[in-house]
Amino acid sequence: MNPVLRGLAALLALSLAACASLSPAQRDRATAIAAAARSTQIDCAGADACAQPSALYALGPQAVAESTEQQPRHYTVILDRGPDALLARINLIRSARHTLDLQTYIFEEDDAARLVLDELLAAARRGVRVRLLIDQLAAMRHVDTLAALAGAHVDFEIKLYNPVLHRARITYPQYALAAACCWRRLNQRMHTKLLLADGRVGISGGRNYQDDYYDWDDEYNFRDRDVLVAGPVAQVMGTDFQVFWSDRRSVPVERLADVGKRILEQGVPALPPSHFERPQRAQAMREAAADPQQIRERLLSQVIAVGAVRYISDTPDKHREDAEANALASDSLRNLIANARDEVMVQTPYLVLSKSAQDLFRTLHARPDRPRVIVSTNSLASTDAFIAYALSYKYKRRYLREFGFNIYEYKPFPADAPIDIAATGAQLPDLGLAGLAEADAAAQAEPAGADAATPRGAIAEGADPNEIRGAGLAESRPRRAERGEPDRSSVLYRQRYRQPLTQEYAAMRYARRRTNEPVPLKRAGVRIGMHAKSMVIDGRIGVIGTHNFDPRGDHYNTESTVVIDDAVFAQALAASIRRDIAPENSWVIARRDKPPIFSGLEYSIAKISEHLPIFDLWPVRYATSYEFVPGPDCPHPLYRTDPGFRACYKPVGDFPEVNLGVKSLTTRMFTAFGAGLAPIL
Template sequence: MAVALLALSLSACAGLSRVERERATAIVLAARPAQVDCDQPNACAQPSPLRELAARALAESTPEAPRHYALILDHGPDALLARINLIRSATTAIDLQTYIYDEDDAGKLVLDELLAAARRGVRVRLLLDQLAALRRIETLAALSGAHANFEVRLYNPVLRRARITYPQYLLAAACCWRRLNQRMHTKLLLVDGAVGITGGRNYQDDYYDWDDEYNFRDRDLLVAGPIAQVMDEDFVRFWEDRRSVPVERLKDVGGQVLRSGVPALPPTQFERPQRAEAMRRDAGDFERVRERLASQALLVDGVRYIADSPDKHRGDGSGGAPASDSLRGLIESAQTEVLLQTPYLVLSDSAQDLFRQLRKRPQPPRVIVSTNSLAATDAFIAYALSYKYKRRYLREFGFDIYEYKPFPADAPIDIAATGAVLPDLGLPGLPEPDPELLRAQRPDRASVVSRTQYRSPLSREYAAMRYARRRSNEPVPLKRAGVRIGMHAKSMVIDERIGVVGTHNFDPRGDHYNTEGAVVIEDPAFARELAASIRRDIAPENSWVIARRDKPPVFSGLEYSLAKISEHLPLFDLWPVRYATSYEFVPGPDCPRPLYRNQPGFRACYRPVGDFPEVSIGPKRLITRIFTAFGAGLAPIL
């Protein structure tokens, strides 16, 4: 067995030889067609009101006073529409950098548009993180030779492969744990160095309201103007880094090319072709894009792009990581309020120290946190760690925590676009559900440790953990069926004067392992608009409030002390009663509007709904307790 394991290790770690890499590269270069479909100087670019924003901003800018237009993309279909419209408007270059790129309808649609841009004469560069790149080796091999204007690279490919199997993942974890966790979480789409999009969205159906089971409530920011050139320079640093490897030079992709040549890309087949065609049609409608998107853009001042570089993944990770430091500096500057939105409330030690110091001020700013509930999250283990430290977050840091509901009643989600047959969730504008279909639906009682309707977490945000345990990061079972919504936006507002939209989850992974980026805009009008978007998410119809549970009639001090001691233990945190629980707002004559948890009258206007509202009783409670008790050691990589 030892000999067999050694042989497996050696074969897994061995990549292509130098000669093989050169042969594979030569085959790919020879296979790439160079002809273009357009002979016009602008590469037959489609007129775009979004691209015109960049032209206006650049025309109005001076070196001393740059001008920018910013557009918050809250709705998933709008975010996809903006991407396709911008890709069609490109005249010279498109750079796309992302963490997840799936081969579903949204991914295929964008990929088709990128290839079409390359064929009309636009240089296209696609940079993907290895652990969440395209599923099929055949697709990567085909793309490697698709066109002379099109190139794909993978960032930090462990074991010199594009894809790794479960045994190979275990081997990589044993030999190269730190490198395995060093991921490129930066997300950018840049067109002609003039307009860019960054934020939480990857390239997968559930980021654009196109999944019929689970979709993310996410947020992107489109910014047009000189800062896009800074963003593009950051992309080039990644593209030219030695960790970014052309796919044909990797063992599995290059091996296929050496054996069989460059395969042809098969014709695109959509799961829901009518929806894809409608999106294509809308992306070509100048007036529709202007009305839905461009007309909503704000002229803003004080735009910065802060981003980690690949240097973050050299040495101990202390270099090349300005994103976390910059965000901490913004929080320290707060005077009255920090409005923070993150899907995974797991704080690093340095972040916890920051909020402790903030709390010690004579007049500390209010810290409002919008995050996921257990019922909404796609990262079960991350929530378990958040659950463990609720007392600390509420009592020591003074957080006002709002946990997103799985079926929010007023979310910027296009439920109709998912194509799912739904029960009545109380959402406006939807047709009445079919009674026969409702009777046929069963409660969603599948467990995270058994078969479930939700697809594998390989494509979710925590793709680096995807092999750790099958289905460990999937949504938990609920008491009722429906299209579930999970929070995925990463944003912050300081004193309604500074707004931040980016990729950082404000977590230990973002501090130490992932590369991150964010746009910071010091403009009160923009900050107010972003704050209004987040406040909508924490409204009673969309979120539960986390607050101290009612004290027991006897021994309340003893119970609190024992729970606090147990919380500080890295292992064996088995105390069954937590400091806080979830509350639902109950409006009435004496409760006309929502209250903060520490305001008079809170307990008269809110009713407790339990630690895990909407979650189906079953193995989840035991598993949550287990990770709460024994999972603290996982916090640095969550």
């Protein structure tokens, strides 16, 4: 048989194997085996399921008691810090008395996710009904884990949303097959994220269940944000979860081909005990979740009382043929922006706008009373999705000139980020006094227009270097080499590969491994990438959710968002975003200096090149990155449109901090040829 025929035969065999499903009778038998294996033992006889007393949980009943139909009452907590977000989740899980509903895009099997899973199973064993709904493409990586969970306990249920090829797990070749046969369905993902305790207290926002969302990864962590909401809107969250749970696209894992086959052939496997990479850290989190003082200091001290709260969520109806008519989250966000008067603050990890979003911002900028638009997003050095950045890079001129954006790109080693570097477990460099002084000097300025309550970046006198966030946690390669340490400047070549399924951005999820990972940098350290999805309108309306303000969110993913019309809440959220765009944490994107001659011709050619869907090959881009240089004449940061901007900022290149090489070339290639990927990125 010649090579072509052999290849076709292999492809046919793969197709048949991938599409092989269980018969209805086999699915029913696997379901019965799983049901029979489920433990019925309840460890608690109390009516409250032996729930742990929790002042955080108590906010729910308190808010409901204080509410009327005309004047609802809610209590909220902005969860900026990863460990605090994990602490809040574990505390709420332990305090639940009747039901726990968890809905997420990613659920890994690393320390943070396994800790949450252990707590969910413990809740089920004390009599709480637990339902876990995960998107198929980002579910747990082992079929045996899913099979074990299918038969773990009578009060624990797990489903996967929209499983392509009728499987829980798919391989790279199977992904390629699914892309060929079922492209639209493959891209229709459940990006909604929610944890709900007893229909009284809910958490929603950007975080999934994986170490790097909680500052537990020793190389790359997300700067993310959730919001805890206690009060009547939690009932709306519960109704929305029920819609997803009851939808035909949500399938019990035991009815999927690979999990069902495992159960049919070998029965329900035992779930092995959790083995944590850093057990002391997991134990410390368990203890903190039971410590009322830590809950009070880290969470209750941040409570903001508000009135009405809206939870706006796409339903599975978005994945019908008329998806545009069911994009509730996208429509809501667009309406908020369209009605802005003074200022729109947007924070998104991926600045790739849909056509409708571009039309909206173009119209907004054309208004005589146009509001200021501030955008906080990733730089190439900080992003985990360089292809998405390449598309953002392509349209910088449009964003600045036609939409009037003030763009701030996050640094990979921000000096004043709400990231607990010590929690990562990384081996930190010895900063010494010089490092502390340098970090302190970098944190003295704040952006123009910042609220007086905006957190500053100064390092406290006598601070422990291992608890300093951001600054000084990167160092040059030669210094590390002198000490004989490995170069960890990039996760590009690390042995513990970040699985493609854990990538939030979908277009190239199953391409070569190195395609999906952050670019190599000039310095080593614990890198931070922006993942928060938030918005503030006119300093009055605060939005925290899952929507990346991108084409996927408009057309493919189900998204959810919490909208709060309250000045105190909105200003607290704005202060958090202003901290992220401060000079010590972000670069400013602005027009590069005009060439001395033929500047008009150069601009026209670049504009024409940008509008080409492919072959955008003009080498000189309109904009570049700038660093604030404080001094006697430059005491405060300025907006890029300020007449004194160029006297206070220095250009630092298109890709600051990046170790220019193949990835830089690839970024420019996607800028030139990748416009067609925008709808699916």
